[in-house]
Amino acid sequence: MTNHVYKNPSISAVVFDWAGTIIDFGSHAPMQAFVRLFGEYGIELSIEDARGPMGLPKWKHIHALGNLPHINQQWQQKFNRPFTDKDTDELYAIFTPMNAASVMDHSQLIPGFLSTLEILRTQGIKVGTTTGYNREIMNVVLPLVKEQGFTPDNLVCADDLPESRPSPLGMYQCFLDLNVWPATSVIKVDDTVPGLLEGYNSGCWTVGVIASGNEVGLTHEEWHSLNEDEKNLIRTQVSEKLSKGKPNFLIDTVADLPKILKEIDTLRLKSHYESAE
Template sequence: MSNNKNMQHLQAVVFDWAGTIIDFGSLAPMGAFVQLFARYDVSISIAEARVPMGLAKWDHIHALGNQPDIAQRWRQAHGRDFSDADCDELYEVFTPMNQASVTQHASLIPGALETVVALRARGLKIGSTTGYNRPIMDVVAPLAEAQGYKPDNLVCAGDMASARPGPLMMVRTLSDLGVWPPAAVVKVDDTVPGLQEGRAVGAWVVGLAVTGNCLGLSEAEWLATPPERQALLRAQAHQLLLDGGAHFVIDGVADLLPLIAEIERRMAAGELPA
């Protein structure tokens, strides 16, 4: 049961993984999706592969296979509609492909570790959910831990009966962490489905515009982008995430700490996440 103290102070921050804590630009899954469909004689672009990002990977493949243009290419290649059985087969092929690609894109995003250390110093617990399945995270988690990042829990797509954009992975996370109510929790994510799982459970939701899927640029590519182009891309990503349910949008996790203080100020004034 909530009490006044619980409603005035945050108890936990729950982070996504790729594009949020690791893998600036969320690059690891993209080549794998393109290569996956190419293996079945269907060409898709990186831009097309990014559209369902944040969903569980089976759901992501299913969304791609049923996207009208891609579905037409599948029919041309295979003489029939894309089916759930096809999705099952592609998913089994995809997992080892993504396991291989994540090893090349597992570096912590600049400022991520320092932010997590500072949040822990404030007494906050650190949760995590991901659209990756457990076998992929069995590769990713040790790579992150070797760099100093180990959250207090991990809930993967496939661990629950349903994943994003529904609330169940967040429900499990709050249970794992022993925190309540959801209004004392912040969910941080770079994708709309990841934001919506936070909204679905009733948490504060923070979108990341620059480091993740919205831009899809590596750190080097972002830094090489002219300032006026950066401003345009940033504004577009901000609007996409706000439209997708974010209460607040920042460039990346390195910018989170001032926002944590602002959320607690609002909580102390009686404000709840809408």
């Protein structure tokens, strides 16, 4: 029996994350802002601390940082009370312009992204985006990447939604914006667990990014200065962390995405025909 409802089983769209995925190799912009933000309140926050909740909307990220036991302890010693939601609101209001300033120095497209983009465009695949950044920050980023040759088909920011990552609502908005369906014709590419879960929870194919992402945290030059054994060790460590996001595939950077498009399409076709029997 043929399933007459199912759409043409080709890939209809790829939805990318931003920092650590298509811009800002190593995802450095938000880290500097988080450390500086808490530092202005006399709280010592490490880069490792700051990277922990990466991928979450920035309000949730700040809330998670403030509630880390050793950070909350510093907060109580400094202000004689625990870190609260009201404190999160206050820090978030300061963080937004701080991060907006930081992204101006960290909006360079990941090497190889434009080549991948050209392949997707040639195949008629739509290119969407979601992000843990808010709209105010992305209003700074968009003109910078446009100058480099990229304008996305859509953009869903964390504050556009009643509930952002790891919920699927950002991807649902992409389906509407891009006019694509079913979810299995869409690929979500991200370097964080919450961002991958955003795709997984919506029923998309998911591709995790290792080398350029938050979990590695190296610059492009630092990554390429490593030998292959060092890279493989990092790949193993980061793969284990990203496994919590349930990715279907893992790649070093978005430059490697074209290598797996055919494999994803083949698996989709196989699943389509098996379900139609």
